[in-house]
Amino acid sequence: MPQLLQLNSLNLATLIRPGDTVMWGQANAEPLPLTQALMAQRKKIGRFKVMLGIANSPTCLPEHADCVDFMSYCGAGANRELASAGLLDILPSHYSELPALIASGALRIDVLLLQLAPANAEGRYSLGIASEYLLPALEHARVVIAEVNRQAPWTYGERSLGAEDLHAILYTDRAPLENPVSRIRDSDQRIAGHIAGLIEDGSTLQMGIGAIPDAVLSALGEHRDLGAHSGSLGDGVARLMHSGVITNQRKTRDRGISVGGILMGSRLLHDFASNNRAIELRSTRYTHDAQVLASIDRLVAINSAVEVDLTGQINSEVATGNYVGAVGGALDFIRGARDAKGGLPIIALPSTAGAYSRIVARLSGPVTIARSDAGIIVTEFGVADLRGLTLKQRVVKMLDIAHPDHRPMIQAQLDAIGYARFP
Template identity: 35%
Template sequence: MSPAQVSLPAPGVPEDVLHHIGPHAEIVIPIGFGEPPTLLDTLEEHAGELDGVRVHRMDPYTERRYIRGEFGSHLRHVDYYLGPGSRQAFWEGQCDLVPNHFSEMPLLLRRLPPDLIIASAAGPDEHGYFSLGTNADYVASFIGQVPFFLEVTNAQPFTYGQNQLHISQVAGYIRSDRPFPQLTRREPTAQDKAIAEHVAELIPDGACLQVGVGSIPDALLTSLSGHRDLGVHTECLSDGLMHLVEQGVVTGARKRQHRNKHVSTFCVGSPELMRWLDRNTAVEMMPVDWTNDPRTVGGEPNFMSINATTEVDLMGQAASETIAGRYWSSSGGQADFARGAMYSPGGKAFIVLHSTTHDGRGRIRSQLTPGSVVTTLKNTIDHVVTEYGVAELRGASLDERARRLIGIAHPDHRDELRFHARRAGLLLGSAGH
C-alpha cells in the first residue's frame, strides 16, 4: 500500500509575504544559497510601505538596494558576516555589522526576537515536508518557533537532517525558477599546494575534518586523496569534500557522533555538488548552534580544524576578519572550531596563510596592522602553517612562539622580525640569532 498523500495548499504569490510583516519587524534570512531572491525583490519593490523593518543575515553574495541603504529606515540590512553583497555598503556606512561567533548566532537572534524567517527551499515532498536545502545554519534552530515563508526553487537540493519543515509550520510559500548566484573559484597556487602538503602530513587516517572554503582548502582536500576513513563535521560542505566521499576517502566510519554521515550546517559549490546533495541520505544538515559548538566539536576524537587567516603576530594572535586593518568579513566559525579542537582527544587546529601578500608584504608580523582585530586568541592558537612550514604554538612560550613563527615567515622578512622581537622582549638572549 502506498503512503497517504498529504493535501497541500497551492503556492501563493510573492506579495503574500507582506501580510506577515508588521511595523518594526525583524526578518531573518539564511547564509549563502539560502537567500530567497524573489521574496527579497518583493520587499524592495514595496519598501515604501514598510515601517522600520530590519533584515538580518550573514554573507550576502548579491549586492541589493536595501543593503546599500536606499530605503532608509523603511528597510535596513543588519549583517553578521560581510560578503560580496555587503562589504562596500558597510564601508560606506549604509548597513550594520554585529560581531559574533557563528555558533552563537541563534542565541543573538533570539534577543531580537525574529518575527519572520524567509528562505529558499526545496519540496514539499509527498509527506508535506519542505527542506531548507543547502542550509540549516542559524535558521533551522527556529523551526517550530518562528513562522517561515519559503521560496521553493528547482535549484535547491532536497537534503536531510534538522532542516525540514512541515507544511503546518510554514506561513506561506511561492515557487520560482531563480538560479543560485555564480561563484568564482580560484585555482590553487604553488603556495597553496605547499601549505596543503604540510597540513596533510599531520592529519591521521580516521580523523574528522572541518575545512573552510577557498584555494588552500581545495588544495588540502586534493592532498588527502591517499587517506582512509576520514569523517566530515564541518561548517560548509564543498565540492572538494564531495570528491573525497566519491573516492571512498571520507566514510565517517570512525566518527563518534553521526557515524557514517557527513555533517554540515550549510553548503556552497557547483551545480554538480547540488545534484549530489539532492536526496543524499548520507549528508545531514544540522543547526549551527550544534555543529559549531566547541563542546560538540570536542566530543569528536581526532578533530582537525583548518581555517585561513590574513595576519599572525609573533605572540600567535590571528587576525582573520580584517585586511590591512579594514573590515572584510567577520569571525565566522574559526574560533568555534579552534577552541573545540583543543578539547578533542588527538585534535589539532590549523591556521593557514601565505607568508606574504601579493605585493610582498609580510603576513607574519611583529605586531598586527593597526585596525586589525584578533579572531583566534594567542591562548587558543595551535598550528600556524605557511608554504615554509608548520609552527606548533600550543603550550609554547613567547620565546618559542616567536622563533617558530619567524622560521615559517618569508626569508626576506626574518631578520626584521628578529630585530623587532628582540626589541619587544619576545626573544630571550641570543635565541633569535
C-alpha cells in the same frame, strides 16, 4: 494553509511590518526572488532591519539603506560593499552563540525567508541548502515566508517542514546560486601539502571556505576513511565522498554521515547532496557545539585568518582597516579540535598579501582569537606548532614560517619592541 504568492503580484508589505528584523539563508541558500522583492518594496514596507550572513549576490546595495538597516556577523562576499560604505553593523559573535541569541530575543528575528526543496511524498519540505541558524530562527519568527524552488536539493537533517510551519509560499523553478570556483595559487598548494602531511587516516575534517580549504581537500586523494563535520560542506567534500576517501566509517560520532550546516559549492555539490542519506545538514546548535566537537576523535579543524602575530594572536576580521571577515566559528572549532582526542587545531594563511606580511610583530586589527587558544599555524613556508611553547619560543617558530623577504623587517619591529616587553 499558507498563503500562495505570485511573483508578478507579490506584496510583502502585507506580511512585513515597519521595525521588523528580517533574516534569510546565507550564500546559496538565499531565496533570491523574495530578497529581491524585499529590497524593491522597501519603501512600501517602511524602515526595517536585515540580518545578513555571507552574501553571494548583490541583493543588498548601499542605496537600500534609505529604508533598511543592515547588520551581519561577517563582512564576506557582497557584504564588503556595505561595510566599506559604513552601512553594515557587525555582530561580533561566535557562531556557536547565534542560536542562543535568537532564542533569547537578543537577536530578534521577526520574519524568516527560506528557500525550500519541494515537498516529498509525505508532504514534507526540506530546508535544502542550509539549516544552521535558520532552524533556531524558525522557532521564533512571527512570519515564515518560503520560496519552494523546484531545483533546490532535497537534503536530510534534524527536521523537515510542513505546510503548518509556513505563512506564505512562492513556487519557483530556478538554478540556486553557486559559489565561484576558487583560484588556487602555488602558495595555497604548498600550504595544503603541509597540512595534508599532518592529517592521519581516519581523521574527521572541519574546513572553512576559500582557496586553501579547497586545496587541502584536493591534496587528500591518497588518504583513507576520512570523515566530515563542518559548518559548511563544499565541492571538495562531495568529490572525496564520491571517490571513497571520505567514508565517515571511522568517526566516533555520526558514523557514515558527513555533517554540515550549509552547502557552499556548485551544482555538483547540490546534485550530490540531493536525496543522499550520507549527508545531513544540522543546526548550528549541533555543528558548533563544544561537547559534540570534543567527542569526535582526530578532529582536524582548518580555518584561515587575516594575520597572525609572533605570539599566536589571530585577527580574522579586519584587513587594511576594512571589515572583511568574521569572528565566526573558527574559535568554536579550534577549541573543539584542541579538546578532541588526537585533534589538530590549524590556522592556515599565505605568508603575504600583496606587499604586506601576514605574519606580524603586532596585529593591525582586533584579536579575534587569543594566543592562549593558538594551536598550529601553517604558511607556505612551514608549520609552527605553538602548543605548549613560551612566548620567546613562539617568536622563533613564527619567524620561521614568515616570508623570507619580510623576516628582517619583522625582526626589526620585534627588536624595537624588545623581548622583555613583547607584547
